Every structure is written in structure tokens, then in C-alpha cells.
Amino acid sequence: MSILVFAEQRGGALRQAASETVTAGRVLADTMGVELTAVLVGPPSITGESEKLGRHGADKVLLGSDEVYGEYLPGVYADAVVAAVTTIDPKVILFPASALGKDLAPRVAARLKAGLASDVTEIRFEDGRIVAVRPAYGGKVYITVAFKGEPAVLSVRPRAYMAEEAPRDAEVQELATPNSSQALSKVHMAEGAAKERPDVAEAEIIVAGGRGLQEAEKWSLLEDLADALGPGTALGASRAVVDAGWRPHDEQVGQTGKVVAPPLYFALGISGAIQHLAGMRTAKCIVAVNKDPEAPIFKVADYGIVGDVFEVVPRMTEEIRKLRSED
Amino acid sequence: MKWLGRPETTLNFVSELMNIIVCIKRVPDSEGRIAVGGDGTSVDTQGVKFVLNPYDEFAVEEALKLKEAAGAGSVTVITLGGDDSKETLRTALAMGADQAILLKGKPSVDGLGTAEKLAEAIAGREYDMILFGKQAIDDDNLQVPAMVAELLGVPSATVVVSLSVDGKSARAEREVEGGHEIVEFDLPAIVAAQKGLNEPRYASLKGIMAAKKKPLEEVDMGDAESRLEVVQVMNPPERTAGEIVGEGADAVPELVRKLREEAKVL
Ligand SMILES: Cc1cc2nc3c(=O)[nH]c(=O)nc-3n(C[C@H](O)[C@H](O)[C@H](O)COP(=O)(O)OP(=O)(O)OC[C@H]3O[C@@H](n4cnc5c(N)ncnc54)[C@H](O)[C@@H]3O)c2cc1C
Numbered sequence: 001m002s003i004l005v006f007a008e009q010r011g012g013a014l015r016q017a018a019s020e021t022v023t024a025g026r027v028l029a030d031t032m033g034v035e036l037t038a039v040l041v042g043p044p045s046i047t048g049e050s051e052k053l054g055r056h057g058a059d060k061v062l063l064g065s066d067e068v069y070g071e072y073l074p075g076v077y078a079d080a081v082v083a084a085v086t087t088i089d090p091k092v093i094l095f096p097a098s099a100l101g102k103d104l105a106p107r108v109a110a111r112l113k114a115g116l117a118s119d120v121t122e123i124r125f126e127d128g129r130i131v132a133v134r135p136a137y138g139g140k141v142y143i144t145v146a147f148k149g150e151p152a153v154l155s156v157r158p159r160a161y162m163a164e165e166a167p168r169d170a171e172v173q174e175l176a177t178p179n180s181s182q183a184l185s186k187v188h189m190a191e192g193a194a195k196e197r198p199d200v201a202e203a204e205i206i207v208a209g210g211r212g213l214q215e216a217e218k219w220s221l222l223e224d225l226a227d228a229l230g231p232g233t234a235l236g237a238s239r240a241v242v243d244a245g246w247r248p249h250d251e252q253v254g255q256t257g258k259v260v261a262p263p264l265y266f267a268l269g270i271s272g273a274i275q276h277l278a279g280m281r282t283a284k285c286i287v288a289v290n291k292d293p294e295a296p297i298f299k300v301a302d303y304g305i306v307g308d309v310f311e312v313v314p315r316m317t318e319e320i321r322k323l324r325s326e327d
Numbered sequence: 328m329k330w331l332g333r334p335e336t337t338l339n340f341v342s343e344l345m346n347i348i349v350c351i352k353r354v355p356d357s358e359g360r361i362a363v364g365g366d367g368t369s370v371d372t373q374g375v376k377f378v379l380n381p382y383d384e385f386a387v388e389e390a391l392k393l394k395e396a397a398g399a400g401s402v403t404v405i406t407l408g409g410d411d412s413k414e415t416l417r418t419a420l421a422m423g424a425d426q427a428i429l430l431k432g433k434p435s436v437d438g439l440g441t442a443e444k445l446a447e448a449i450a451g452r453e454y455d456m457i458l459f460g461k462q463a464i465d466d467d468n469l470q471v472p473a474m475v476a477e478l479l480g481v482p483s484a485t486v487v488v489s490l491s492v493d494g495k496s497a498r499a500e501r502e503v504e505g506g507h508e509i510v511e512f513d514l515p516a517i518v519a520a521q522k523g524l525n526e527p528r529y530a531s532l533k534g535i536m537a538a539k540k541k542p543l544e545e546v547d548m549g550d551a552e553s554r555l556e557v558v559q560v561m562n563p564p565e566r567t568a569g570e571i572v573g574e575g576a577d578a579v580p581e582l583v584r585k586l587r588e589e590a591k592v593l
Pocket residue numbers: 209210211212213237238239240241252253254255256257258268269270271272273274275276279289290291292295307308309310357358
């Protein structure tokens with residue numbers, strides 16, 4: 001009896017999502033009293049990373065290191081995970097709800113004829129059944145679902161489980177590379193906006209701006225603040241500024257944008273419409289800056305400053321730079 | 328199952344024919360007030376307007392663009408749902424789709440049951456591409472497109488923000504963390520549309536009138552099997568309002584101190 005976790009890597013390095021999913025797996029494995037196995041596939045340079053999975057609680061690592069895993073080919077990755085499943089016959093299979101995980105989990109579930117709960121924020125084991133909580137209707141309701149059969153397949157929302165150490169001396173076992181005839185789509189990474197900032201869905205801190213910034217050029221204020229806060233910081237935006245063409249759609253937070261739950265969310269010049277709140281109301285700590293004391297954002301913000309973003313934000317950047325320099 | 332067959336194109340010179348299927352879903356309007364049902368295990372959509380799933384509008388638009396570019400072919404829209412989904416099929420027909428199929432049956436809680444019904448209805452039909460939306464904004468599962476691809480054994484690209492088709496092969500750009508990923512694959516294939524793929528057209532009055540006369544086939548499929556059971560539906564965790572630290576830039580030092588010492592997030 002065991003739990004299998006898919007550990008996501010990119011370019012031969014484990015992603016933050018991998019340690020979070022292994023932590024989620026460890027917590028569940030402890031409550032169920034079962035073993036936790038991680039399946040890790042990647043290019044040959046991945047081999048050195050398997051030790052980290054042990055540090056977050058994996059008892060065993062099924063390691064597939066081969067050039068064929070260099071890029072994410074859905075068919076090849078699904079074959080590898082299904083091979084791991086046949087090896088250990090797990091009761092639960094966890095994926096990160098990352099871009100890759102949200103694409104791969106449904107494929108593996110379909111092959112196994114298994115139920116899949118997407119983007120879960122909590123997993124429990126209750127009177128013999130796997131139960132999970134997940135947001136639906138754009139985060140307006142949270143639905144608790146129970147799995148009728150086995151295995152239970154779930155994708156875990158980024159940051160729902162913070163990565164924690166639970167050191168195990170993980171046994172590493174080689175996963176034979178299945179010969180995947182259906183390498184259906186050739187993949188290569190687009191030059192794309194290879195921003196050094198993380199994606200909003202996975203950022204430690206989000207600096208989000210709204211129409212209160214008045215124009216696109218003013219975003220330099222937010223960029224300075226984000227730089228001061230450090231590398232784990234992403235820029236977010238309200239729909240109003242995305243529709244105005246000031247910011248790209250992948251920064252949009254809210255019901256028709258991304259749903260985020262970072263430890264710290266700055267809402268700057270954002271009124272706090274329900275559709276925006278639907279995307280960030282589960283952030284751990286919300287800071288709002290708005291010149292209007294009645295702005296709805298202040299009803300959910302943990303800390304607020306009533307004032308002009310053009311005065312307050314530069315001062316925040318200055319104070320945080322001072323703080324960081326003293327660290 | 329009666330397949331309506333290829334449209335009678337009398338073109339002697341038949342250019343690249345594009346037969347496209349679009350899977351669409353009827354969902355509550357995102358502006359609607361969604362509440363927890365009285366029984367605590369359902370969602371109350373009383374009085375909420377139902378619409379074509381916003382992401383599926385991009386899928387229908389892309390299908391129409393591909394057919395127009397090919398010069399010939401057909402766009403078939405298909406949904407698994409109840410009679411009330413006919414209205415949603417008519418919306419897509421009014422946008423320009425050629426024919427519609429209502430698979431009568433309840434969608435599943437998780438995506439697999441729905442995917443099985445769609446795959447069953449589509450297998451054996453001729454298609455160059457099946458288009459989906461990225462997600463349905465009611466269950467927000469983000470499962471059905473990739474599942475149908477596995478069940479039918481065709482290549483697929485999800486969260487697609489740009490697509491180009493050249494004869495029997497296609498190239499799509501997918502949204503991933505930190506940028507875009509380019510994938511190439513052969514047709515027939517599946518594509519799930521992300522916002523930004525195109526600008527969906529509105530149904531013209533002429534389109535709405537024409538839609539009434541377009542074929543809408545009904546097929547009894549029975550309810551999709553759910554592998555998940557809803558145990559509880561709750562409102563999101565309540566947030567209590569916090570404190571206004573102060574006014575203007577002078578309040579910043581105090582804010583930073585609280586973020587470090589109280590909230591411990593800095
Ligand atoms: C179906 C649907 C889906 C939607 N989805 C989303 C979504 O996903 N995400 C989203 O964000 N919105 C979404 N919206 C839009 C949402 O309803 C609001 O229109 C939008 O969030 C408003 O953006 P905003 O707060 O930037 O602008 P506004 O509402 O105009 O707020 C601007 C704020 O800035 C303040 N301000 C102005 N000048 C200054 C200054 N100098 N200093 C400090 N403060 C200042 C003002 O007091 C005001 O509170 C959706 C709407 C619909 C109908």
C-alpha cells in the first residue's frame with residue numbers, strides 16, 4: 001500500500017512544486033501509515049536531484065533519467081508515470097497543479113480509468129476514503145469530494161502545502177524508459193517572455209496593480225518594489241489594466257485570470273471587485289494601498305494604507321530596500 | 328448513430344477540407360451570484376443566467392476561422408447535457424457552426440465520465456480537429472480535453488494561445504510558467520483554447536435566424552459515470568477585515584514593521 005508523487009523538474013532541476021507535492025504526500029502517507037514513493041523523470045542531469053526528494057519525505061524514488069524526458073512530451077511522460085503505477089500499485093497519485101501537472105494528470109487518470117480531483121487545497125483520509133477540498137465556480141465555492149474507487153488521482157494547488165523537511169534515506173530505483181511510440185508532439189521551449197519573475201500562481205510575493213496606477217508606464221513603480229522584495233516576487237494585474245492593454249493576460253489575477261494564494265499579496269490601486277477577490281482572497285496576508293478609504297479591498301486586506309500609490313509605493317520600495325540591506 | 332455526413336460541397340476543385348468538432352458546455356454566467364445549496368452538497372444557481380462557457384467561445388471562433396481559411400468543410404458543435412443545453416448549441420450555430428449534436432445525459436463530477444461519453448460519440452466520425460475550451464468555469468476541472476485525447480489516441484495541446492494549421496500538421500503555442508512552449512503535431516488532433524487565442528465574434532441577427540434552421544441532432548447517451556462524489560459545498564474561508572495602518576507614505580515604516588514582526592511575511 002503506498003502513495004505515488006510525480007516530482008516535476010524542468011531543465012534537469014527540481015521545481016518548487018515538486019517539494020510542495022512531496023510534502024503533501026508525506027503528510028497523507030503519515031496519516032495512512034503507508035510508504036511514499038516519488039517518480040522523477042528527466043534528462044541525465046536529474047540524477048543528483050533525487051536526494052532532495054528524500055529530504056522532503058520520499059521513502060523511495062523511481063528515477064527515469066534519459067534524454068527522451070528532456071522536454072515535456074505528454075505521451076512519453078504519461079507512459080513513464082503509468083509504468084511507475086504498475087510497479088507499486090499506489091492507492092493515491094499526486095501531481096502538482098502546475099502547467100505541466102494540469103496537462104499530465106488528466107492523461108494518467110484517463111489511462112487508469114481513475115477519478116481525478118484538480119487543484120485541491122487539502123487532502124484527507126477519512127473512514128477509509130480519500131477526501132479532498134477544491135475551489136470551483138471561480139473560487140466562489142469550495143467543494144469537498146470523496147473518491148469512490150482506487151487509485152485516487154489529485155493535482156495539488158501550488159502553495160496549498162508549503163514545502164517542509166521530513167528527511168528519509170530514500171532508496172533510488174531505476175525506472176525503465178518505456179519505448180513511447182506516441183511521441184505525438186514535438187516540443188521546444190519558445191523564447192517566450194523568459195521573464196526571471198515567477199508565474200503569479202507560484203510566487204512567494206505578488207505585487208498587483210490596478211487602474212489606480214493610471215497608465216502603463218507607471219508600472220516601473222511596481223517593478224522597483226518587486227525587485228526590492230526579491231526574486232520570488234511576481235507582478236499581478238487586475239482585469240481592468242489587462243483589458244486596457246497595459247499588462248499581459250498571464251498576470252491577470254481573478255475569476256477569469258489566475259487564482260493565487262501567496263503568503264503576501266500587495267493590492268495597489270485596486271478597488272477589490274468580487275471578481276478580483278475571487279482570485280486572491282485566500283492569500284495568507286493581503287496589503288492594500290488605495291486613496292479611497294471606502295474601497296472594498298480594505299474589507300479583505302490584513303493591512304491597509306489610505307493614500308496615493310505614487311507616494312506610498314516608492315516609500316515602500318525604499319523601506320524594504322533598507323530592511324533587506326540590514327538582513 | 329446517424330452521422331449527418333459531409334456537407335454537399337459541389338466545388339469541383341475541393342481545397343483542403345476541414346471537418347472540425349467543437350465540444351461546448353452550458354455554464355452559469357460568471358457574474359451570477361453562486362450560493363451554497365440548502366442541502367450543503369449542491370450549488371444553488373437559482374436565478375442565474377446560463378451561457379456558453381467563455382473559453383468555449385474561443386474554441387468555436389477558432390473552428391470558424393479554420394473552416395473559412397480552408398474554404399470548405401464543416402463545424403459541428405457537440406455537448407453532453409440536458410435539453411436546456413440546446414440553447415447553448417443554438418448560440419454556437421448562430422455564431423456560424425453548421426450543425427449541432429446534443430448528447431442527452433448528465434456530465435460527471437470529475438472529467439472522466441464526460442470525456443468517455445464525448446469520446447464514444449466522436450469515435451468513428453471524421454474530424455481533422457476537435458476544439459475545446461481550456462476549462463469549464465463551473466467545475467473548473469481542466470480535465471476533459473486531455474482525457475478525450477487519451478481515450479481517442481490523438482495528439483493534443485492544452486492552454487493554447489496561438490495556433491496555425493498547415494495541411495495535415497499544426498503548430499500551437501501553449502502558456503506555461505514563465506513563457507510559452509511551442510508544440511507541433513499531426514492532425515487529426517485536439518486543441519484546448521485559452522483566452523487570447525482569438526477574438527470571438529458575436530452572433531448577428533442573421534446568424535440567430537439561420538441557426539433555427541440548422542440541424543440539431545439528439546442522441547441519448549445516459550448519465551456519465553462519476554468517480555468522485557460531492558460530500559460538501561462550502562463558501563470560501565471568511566476573511567475578517569484587518570487594520571488601516573495609517574495614511575500616506577509616513578505610514579509605510581509601521582506597515583513594514585508589522586509585516587516583518589506580526590505577519591512574519593517579510
Ligand atoms: C465576468 C467578469 C469577470 C471578471 N474577471 C476579473 C478578473 O479575473 N480579475 C479582475 O481583476 N477583474 C475581473 N473583472 C472586473 C472587475 O469586475 C473589476 O472591473 C476590476 O477588477 C476593476 O479593476 P481595478 O480595481 O484595477 O479598477 P477600478 O475598479 O477602477 O479601481 C481602481 C482603484 O484605484 C484607486 N485609485 C485611483 N487612483 C489612485 C491613486 N492615485 N492612488 C491610490 N489608489 C488610487 C481607486 O480608488 C479605485 O479603488 C471581471 C468582471 C466580469 C464582469
